[in-house]
Structure formats: C-alpha cells, structure tokens
Amino acid sequence: MKVDQKGHTVTIKNTQGDFNAFLEKVTQQFKTFEKQNIIIDLTADSDLSEKELKLFLPLAKQQKKAKKSFVIVVSDLDFNAISDKLTVVPSLLEAHDIIEMEEIERDLGF
Template identity: 30%
Template sequence: MNTSRKENYLLIAKEGDSLTEFASELTRHHDDFKAENVVVDLRSFNNASSENILAFLEISNLHRNENKSFVLVNDAVGIDELPDELVVVPTLQEAEDMVQMDEIQRDLGF
C-alpha cells in the first residue's frame, strides 16, 4: 500500500491485489489514518465492477463516521451503480474538490 500525504488528505494507492483484498487491508489499518481525510486511488483497477467497489462500503462508512472524508477514484463504474453512501469520482482533481467541499461543510456545521 502506497501512501502520500497531500495538503488536506492522505492519498492511498495499491496495485496488483484484488479490490476486495485492498478494502480488507484498509479496514485492518484504519487506526493508522482515521484522523485524516482519505482519497483512495483505484485508477489502476480498470476492470473494476460495482461489486468490487462495494467492498469499500464498510471502511467508507466507518471513516465518515469519524467525521472525515473518504473518496474513491475510479472511472470504470458509474455512480448510478453504487449507493449514495459511497463517494466515487473519476479523477483525482474531483476527489480533491470533494475533500475541500466536505471540509467547508464541516466548518459551517453541516
């Protein structure tokens, strides 16, 4: 698992493993990054399916319950195929924008 600290989030990426294994690994290591906004780069998984992406629902809910952003980056699956609780965007720039919007909403008390 590769991590890179950005201005207001932690970028996490992984290549090779299945998405389900990657989601499990993130869940096991949640304490390591629970205090940070997280963007998970899944762009290398070109053949991802909605079922694969759903493996991240548990860690996403857990992380967002800590009042932090959790955004997945992948353009292989349409957002209409996923539940609203799971934030998936097609580009890294959109992920950064989502984190910034979440931060503004939290600052305003929403």
C-alpha cells in the first residue's frame, strides 16, 4: 500500500496485488485519513468486479457524512454497472477533478 498526500487529498494505491488484504489495511487505517479527501487507486488491479468495489461502500458513506470526497480509480470496468453511491472514474486526473468539483459544491452549500 502506497500513500501519497497532496494538499487536502490522500491517494492510496494498492501495490500488493491482493485486493482483500488492501481493503482490510485501508479499513484499519481509515481513521488516519478520514479528515481528508480520499482517492483509492486500483489501476493496477485489472480483474476487479462490481461486487468487490461495493466493499468500499461503508468507507464512502463515512466520508460523505464527514463532508469529504471518496473516489475510486479503476481503469478497466463497465462504469454504467457501478452503484450510484460510489464515485468511480477511469483516471487519477478525473479523480482530482471530481474532488475539486465536490469541494466547490460543498463551499456553495449543496
């Protein structure tokens, strides 16, 4: 697991290739990151399913309650099949753009 901090956003990248171990580690260390926007970078995992991504729902809900963003980056997936409760994008650039837009919305009171 690799963690990069850039401003008020933390990017957490799965470097092990073991999705379940990564999910467990992120869940255990979530309190460390909860005051920042979070990007989960899963671009290295090529065979993820929608079911596996849904395992991040509890963390995404916690972030929304705390008025912070939670974005998952997956390069190879049917984005139409993803739940509306998760924000999933195909690139890190789009993840940063989404966070920027959500921050503006929160500043405006939406």
